[in-house]
Amino acid sequence: MADAKLEQKLERLLDRLEILLPKTEDEVDWSAAAFRWRRKQYLGMSYGVLGPIHRVALVDPDSIKNADQQKAALLRNTEQFVRGLPANNVLLTGARGTGKSSLIRACLKQFADQGLRLIEVDKEDLKDLIDIAQRIADRPEKFIVFCDDLSFEFGEGGYKALKAILDGSVASTGDNLLVYATSNRRHLMPEKMQDNLASSMDEDGELHPAETIEEKMSLSERFGLWLSFYPFSQKEYLAVAEGWTKHFGGEISDRWQTEALQFALQRGSRSGRVAYQFARDWAGRMHLETEHDN
Numbered sequence: 001m002a003d004a005k006l007e008q009k010l011e012r013l014l015d016r017l018e019i020l021l022p023k024t025e026d027e028v029d030w031s032a033a034a035f036r037w038r039r040k041q042y043l044g045m046s047y048g049v050l051g052p053i054h055r056v057a058l059v060d061p062d063s064i065k066n067a068d069q070q071k072a073a074l075l076r077n078t079e080q081f082v083r084g085l086p087a088n089n090v091l092l093t094g095a096r097g098t099g100k101s102s103l104i105r106a107c108l109k110q111f112a113d114q115g116l117r118l119i120e121v122d123k124e125d126l127k128d129l130i131d132i133a134q135r136i137a138d139r140p141e142k143f144i145v146f147c148d149d150l151s152f153e154f155g156e157g158g159y160k161a162l163k164a165i166l167d168g169s170v171a172s173t174g175d176n177l178l179v180y181a182t183s184n185r186r187h188l189m190p191e192k193m194q195d196n197l198a199s200s201m202d203e204d205g206e207l208h209p210a211e212t213i214e215e216k217m218s219l220s221e222r223f224g225l226w227l228s229f230y231p232f233s234q235k236e237y238l239a240v241a242e243g244w245t246k247h248f249g250g251e252i253s254d255r256w257q258t259e260a261l262q263f264a265l266q267r268g269s270r271s272g273r274v275a276y277q278f279a280r281d282w283a284g285r286m287h288l289e290t291e292h293d294n
Contacts, residue, residue, distance in 0.1 A: 063102075090180045092229065126162050
């Protein structure tokens, strides 16, 4: 009897420990369209987990406005990738709120049924890129590693890991992984005036950038495709705001434009994100006012 109770206790203990153990490749829910790579602590050790995202915030490509050239280029590159054709890692840079990350999620919506998958990786976990590549190496799907709002300071570990996996690493990432990154910095690194002080000019008048500048440019240059996004004009902002207002069931009244511009002025930005936020606010307020009037 005592042996049986002891055995039951050991089984319960093992069941609890098994929950904490890292999942093997066979235990990953590969039916998901998107994943998130996170590091977890167990018994004083850290390990990476590829967890599914079951509720993905997909974006319809047609809903992204004022970025037709960028959208066409990214969708074309992604189609090449899912069809097994040569394709490039992509860096999307520019003004905040102009649709950079939304466009990447739009690619997932467009090509998920063709085997495209998305893996979201935080900057702090980029040092695990080789591990991620090995985890998915034998999978038939095509994976985009998505790094949002990326920027680095000198000495950060993720900088070297990303640089290695984009180009120059002995360990190949295979043909089923690309990196799509967004950033407000074109070269992903802070650019300071003092970096230019060490630049030199040769006897022919050619300017040679300082080694510091060359190092900062070397990472962004490893992305084969650069897509730049720019702040919206007033006309572009209002057009996007009008589209989202109608999407949320709001009416375009006489004071709509004035409030849309005031909303952007208060936020200090005219962008797709601000237009979306204004449309939600406006449509919600109009519905409330209608209910109160009735």
